Amino acid sequence: MIPFVNLEGRRALITSGTRGAGAATVRLFRDLGAEVMTSARSRPDTLDGSVLFVAADLTTAEGCATLAANVQDRMGGVDIVVHMLGGSSAPAGGFAALGDADWTRELDLNLMPAVRLDRALLPGMITRGSGVVIHVTSIQRTMPLPEATTAYAAAKAALSTYSKALSRQVSPQGVRVMRVSPGWIETEAAIRLAERLGAEIGAGVDEGKRRIMASLGGIPIGRPSSPEEVANLIAFLASDRAASITGAEFVIDGGTVPTA
Structure with missing residues (x-):
C-alpha cells in the first residue's frame, strides 16, 4: 500500500537537522523515501549514516555558500528546502538590554540563512517548474515576550513576511512556499x-x-508539541497531498495563540 504521504525520490535539504524538531523531520523524510541532506556546525555521532551531512555555520554568508554548493555537487539540486534553523542567544531585560550586536546575531540566525539559501537554490526549482520551500517561523512573531524574545520575535516576523513575499513571486512558476509556526516544542x-x-x-x-x-x-x-508532530506537519506540506497549498502559515502550538 502506498503511504498517505510519500516523498520517494525527492531531494530534500533540512537545515539544523541534528536535534529537536529538525532531527525528527530528517528521520521522517528518510522514512518516507526522500534523499536528505542536513547541516550543523559539527556532525553528531547519532546521525543516520544514510543522511548527507555538511558542517557549516549558516549564520555566515560563507557557510550558506558551502551548503548550497554541496547541494548542487552531491544531490544535483534540490526539490524541497526546509529552513529549520533558528533560536536566540539575546540577553533578557527587554529592549534596553539589546545592543546592535544582539540584533545582528538574531537576524543572522533566524532570517539571513533562509534568504541566502533560497537565493542560491530557488533558480534551479524555477527552471524545473517545481519545488517546495518551508520556512519554520514561530508563534513569537505574533506574541513576543518583551523581557526575553523581542529580537528573536522580530527576526521571525521578518522571516514570515519575506516568506509570504517569496510565495507570491515564485508560486506562479511552480514553486510552493509555506510557513510552519510552532509554539513550545x-x-x-x-x-x-x-x-x-x-x-x-x-x-x-x-x-x-x-x-x-x-x-x-x-x-x-x-x-x-512533540518534535514528531511538527515533523508530521512539515512532511504533509512538502508532499503532493498539499499540492494546492502555498503562501500560507500553519500554526502548531496546541492552541496557544488566542484568536478573535
Missing part, C-alpha cells in the same frame, strides 16, 4: 529548561513545564 533543550526552572523553586520538571506554559498564557491542550 518539547525538545531536549526545552526539557533542560523545565528542569532548571523547576529546580529554582525546589520542584521537578513537571512544575518547570507548568511555569513555561504559564509564561505563554497557557496551552489549551495542556502540553507542548
Whole structure:
C-alpha cells in the first residue's frame, strides 16, 4: 500500500537537522523515501549514516555558500528546502538590554540563512517548474515576550513576511512556499529548561513545564508539541497531498495563540 504521504525520490535539504524538531523531520523524510541532506556546525555521532551531512555555520554568508554548493555537487539540486534553523542567544531585560550586536546575531540566525539559501537554490526549482520551500517561523512573531524574545520575535516576523513575499513571486512558476509556526516544542533543550526552572523553586520538571506554559498564557491542550508532530506537519506540506497549498502559515502550538 502506498503511504498517505510519500516523498520517494525527492531531494530534500533540512537545515539544523541534528536535534529537536529538525532531527525528527530528517528521520521522517528518510522514512518516507526522500534523499536528505542536513547541516550543523559539527556532525553528531547519532546521525543516520544514510543522511548527507555538511558542517557549516549558516549564520555566515560563507557557510550558506558551502551548503548550497554541496547541494548542487552531491544531490544535483534540490526539490524541497526546509529552513529549520533558528533560536536566540539575546540577553533578557527587554529592549534596553539589546545592543546592535544582539540584533545582528538574531537576524543572522533566524532570517539571513533562509534568504541566502533560497537565493542560491530557488533558480534551479524555477527552471524545473517545481519545488517546495518551508520556512519554520514561530508563534513569537505574533506574541513576543518583551523581557526575553523581542529580537528573536522580530527576526521571525521578518522571516514570515519575506516568506509570504517569496510565495507570491515564485508560486506562479511552480514553486510552493509555506510557513510552519510552532509554539513550545518539547525538545531536549526545552526539557533542560523545565528542569532548571523547576529546580529554582525546589520542584521537578513537571512544575518547570507548568511555569513555561504559564509564561505563554497557557496551552489549551495542556502540553507542548512533540518534535514528531511538527515533523508530521512539515512532511504533509512538502508532499503532493498539499499540492494546492502555498503562501500560507500553519500554526502548531496546541492552541496557544488566542484568536478573535
